[in-house]
Amino acid sequence: xxxxxxxxxxxxxxxxxxRDGLFHTGQMLEYGTKVVGxxxxxxxxxxxxxxxxxxxxxxxxxxTGADASVIFVPAFYAKDAVMEASYSGVKIIVCITEGIPLLxxxxxxxxxxxxxxxxxxxxxPGMISPGxxxxxxxxxxxxxxxxxxxxxxxxxxxxxxxYNLTINGxxxxxxxxxxxxxxxxxxxxxxxxxxxxxxDTKGIVIVGEIGGQDEQAAGEYIKSSVRKPVVAFIAGKxxxxxxxxxxxxxxxxxxxxxxGAKTEALKAAGVSVVDxxxxxxxxxxxLINLKMR
Amino acid sequence: xxxxxxQAAELFKQYNIPVPESALAANLEEAISFAEKTGxxxxxxxxxxxxxxxxxxxxxxxxxxxxxxDAFDKIMGMDIKGFKVKKLLIVKALEIAKxxxxxxxxxxxxxxxxxxxxxxGGVDIEDTAQKFPDKIFKLYIGAHNPEFxxxxxxxxxxxxxxxxxxxxxxxxxxxxxxxxxxLIEINPFVKxxxxxxxxxxxxxxxxxxxxFRHPGISALRDLEMEDADEVLARDCGLSFVKLEGEIxxxxxxxxxxxxxxxxxxxxxxxxxxxLDVGGSSNPGKVINAFKIIIKNPGLKAIxxxxxxxxxxxxxxxxxxxxxxxxxxIDIPIVVRLxxxxxxxxxxxxxxxxxxxxxxxxxxxxxVVGLQxxx
Numbered sequence: 001x002x003x004x005x006x007x008x009x010x011x012x013x014x015x016x017x018x019r020d021g022l023f024h025t026g027q028m029l030e031y032g033t034k035v036v037g038x039x040x041x042x043x044x045x046x047x048x049x050x051x052x053x054x055x056x057x058x059x060x061x062x063x064t065g066a067d068a069s070v071i072f073v074p075a076f077y078a079k080d081a082v083m084e085a086s087y088s089g090v091k092i093i094v095c096i097t098e099g100i101p102l103l104x105x106x107x108x109x110x111x112x113x114x115x116x117x118x119x120x121x122x123x124x125p126g127m128i129s130p131g132x133x134x135x136x137x138x139x140x141x142x143x144x145x146x147x148x149x150x151x152x153x154x155x156x157x158x159x160x161x162x163y164n165l166t167i168n169g170x171x172x173x174x175x176x177x178x179x180x181x182x183x184x185x186x187x188x189x190x191x192x193x194x195x196x197x198x199x200d201t202k203g204i205v206i207v208g209e210i211g212g213q214d215e216q217a218a219g220e221y222i223k224s225s226v227r228k229p230v231v232a233f234i235a236g237k238x239x240x241x242x243x244x245x246x247x248x249x250x251x252x253x254x255x256x257x258x259x260g261a262k263t264e265a266l267k268a269a270g271v272s273v274v275d276x277x278x279x280x281x282x283x284x285x286x287l288i289n290l291k292m293r
Numbered sequence: 294x295x296x297x298x299x300q301a302a303e304l305f306k307q308y309n310i311p312v313p314e315s316a317l318a319a320n321l322e323e324a325i326s327f328a329e330k331t332g333x334x335x336x337x338x339x340x341x342x343x344x345x346x347x348x349x350x351x352x353x354x355x356x357x358x359x360x361x362x363d364a365f366d367k368i369m370g371m372d373i374k375g376f377k378v379k380k381l382l383i384v385k386a387l388e389i390a391k392x393x394x395x396x397x398x399x400x401x402x403x404x405x406x407x408x409x410x411x412x413x414g415g416v417d418i419e420d421t422a423q424k425f426p427d428k429i430f431k432l433y434i435g436a437h438n439p440e441f442x443x444x445x446x447x448x449x450x451x452x453x454x455x456x457x458x459x460x461x462x463x464x465x466x467x468x469x470x471x472x473x474x475x476l477i478e479i480n481p482f483v484k485x486x487x488x489x490x491x492x493x494x495x496x497x498x499x500x501x502x503x504x505f506r507h508p509g510i511s512a513l514r515d516l517e518m519e520d521a522d523e524v525l526a527r528d529c530g531l532s533f534v535k536l537e538g539e540i541x542x543x544x545x546x547x548x549x550x551x552x553x554x555x556x557x558x559x560x561x562x563x564x565x566x567x568l569d570v571g572g573s574s575n576p577g578k579v580i581n582a583f584k585i586i587i588k589n590p591g592l593k594a595i596x597x598x599x600x601x602x603x604x605x606x607x608x609x610x611x612x613x614x615x616x617x618x619x620x621x622i623d624i625p626i627v628v629r630l631x632x633x634x635x636x637x638x639x640x641x642x643x644x645x646x647x648x649x650x651x652x653x654x655x656x657x658x659x660v661v662g663l664q665x666x667x
Contacts, residue, residue: 157548
């Protein structure tokens with residue numbers, strides 16, 4: 001099994017005729033994802049990668065029965081793309097676009113929450129249930145089907161972690177890049193809950209980084225509700241803190257935004273936090289074996 | 294993006310938020326002429342893009358010309374957290390009866406805008422937030438127009454004060470939304486002895502991602518306050534932050550770039566910088582990355598760590614070869630490449646006699662070892 005997406009997920013690509021949209025549509029099709037069409041306003045009736053292009057998301061969903069969309073449109077139009085998708089009938093939206101203004105996302109996420117839709121991203125590599133469905137830009141071949149759930153705020157660091165899992169014989173149920181922006185649609189705790197309830201996920205890997213306090217929230221949730229092994233890596237221990245002005249950020253998050261504070265919080269929740277990304281598979285194997293004994 | 298207090302105060306004025314009478318003083322004569330016009334006491338304030346100016350001695354009150362002269366000489370040119378003071382703001386001193394804190398920022402966890410208020414304004418607000426969280430009040434904006442007067446009840450005893458502060462907060466929120474701010478802060482929001490309220494300080498941060506729709510705000514950027522290499526990197530489409538160290542890093546992706554620095558440190562090495570070449574495959578970016586890094590005097594080795602996804606390894610290899618041809622590079626370079634077009638990249642590099650690694654672990658161990666042997 002996997003979470004959120006599987007071999008039956010039908011995907012629309014918003015921005016399918018753009019350079020990135022077109023390239024990655026090809027890559028997703030090659031991986032075996034059921035991409036059923038795309039949307040580019042003004043280009044309805046054309047085709048891309050042999051798939052129909054529509055002017056509007058609603059039309060596209062009605063014609064194809066799609067249940068997910070992936071967004072490759074430029075940052076300037078991304079809020080409108082998310083909004084349009086959220087009214088179109090799809091249940092899952094993956095927003096790859098980076099550089100979206102924060103207030104645009106705050107506005108869009110209000111609608112997403114109201115509608116009960118799952119938004120992954122923005123500014124993320126997307127997600128993949130290996131062997132079944134890839135929605136995003138990650139290199140498919142570094143993944144393998146298996147029993148590890150991966151949740152990461154990063155892009156290429158996720159690839160590094162997944163690659164190490166795969167070459168050490170640990171395949172993945174689903175890998176989700178939740179995105180590096182301050183405001184994102186889906187957080188660690190949402191996915192921890194899904195992985196906890198997925199019987200084929202035997203262990204969970206968290207890749208966090210400095211900024212915000214999401215890892216602390218994840219720690220609290222793991223302590224109370226997650227009964228599967230969790231291994232984490234937190235990036236940014238050596239990163240200089242922002243040349244910060246003002247106090248509001250510190251009033252909101254306290255001193256929680258450092259890699260050290262996140263590591264401590266996760267350790268206190270019983271998570272194994274490793275110093276090197278390549279230690280993850282070994283530690284995970286040990287924990288899974290312990291649990292099975 | 295951060296702006297100076299004087300620039301933020303100017304924006305406050307445009308939104309009818311009360312600010313004290315003030316002027317930028319380029320020299321002592323201008324400061325004296327301002328003080329003679331408004332009368333003493335006045336306050337001199339260093340204009341640098343960092344917090345903690347007061348505690349660093351960058352804010353001084355002057356009661357007469359002699360004190361003004363002393364304060365001016367002391368503050369102008371002083372160093373505050375690595376920033377040299379080149380601009381001074383001179384302000385008419387307020388007769389402070391009470392200091393309030395007012396702020397607006399975004400909250401990652403709730404994905405919302407949040408207003409913050411406290412009756413305990415002033416330099417120790419962060420300590421107050423830690424020690425007396427019940428003195429800090431937060432209002433999440435949500436989908437509706439917030440009721441600021443109700444929100445401010447625990448901060449102000451008198452209704453009339455509450456109404457004034459509520460008006461200021463609603464103007465701040467308008468400023469925040471219309472200009473894509475990530476933080477606005479008035480600390481302190483001063484009640485003077487005569488009962489009037491004034492924003493005695495002004496801080497505004499803007500969302501870099503939204504500057505494209507605010508050309509007027511972008512123009513406020515003070516390049517003198519930024520590291521020249523970091524500005525150059527930004528112009529080249531690279532994300533670069535300088536540290537004190539010896540191993541230069543060129544990496545694709547911010548997370549992997551941070552992890553690379555962490556791993557170098559964990560193995561006993563000293564990373565020189567954070568550098569994310571981004572997702573593009575433009576060989577020119579690699580050349581620019583080299584140009585920025587090799588200028589640093591502490592540099593002893595360079596590690597290139599690429600996990601190809603959108604980034605194609607052969608493009609990076611071409612950039613690297615071009616950098617070798619264009620620049621005089623006489624320090625050891627360790628190259629780790631894996632992912633998209635890895636085989637082609639390794640072929641190109643081995644033709645030039647450059648060894649490559651597939652594993653990040655081996656590459657980092659190698660570069661840290663090299664450094665130890667130098």
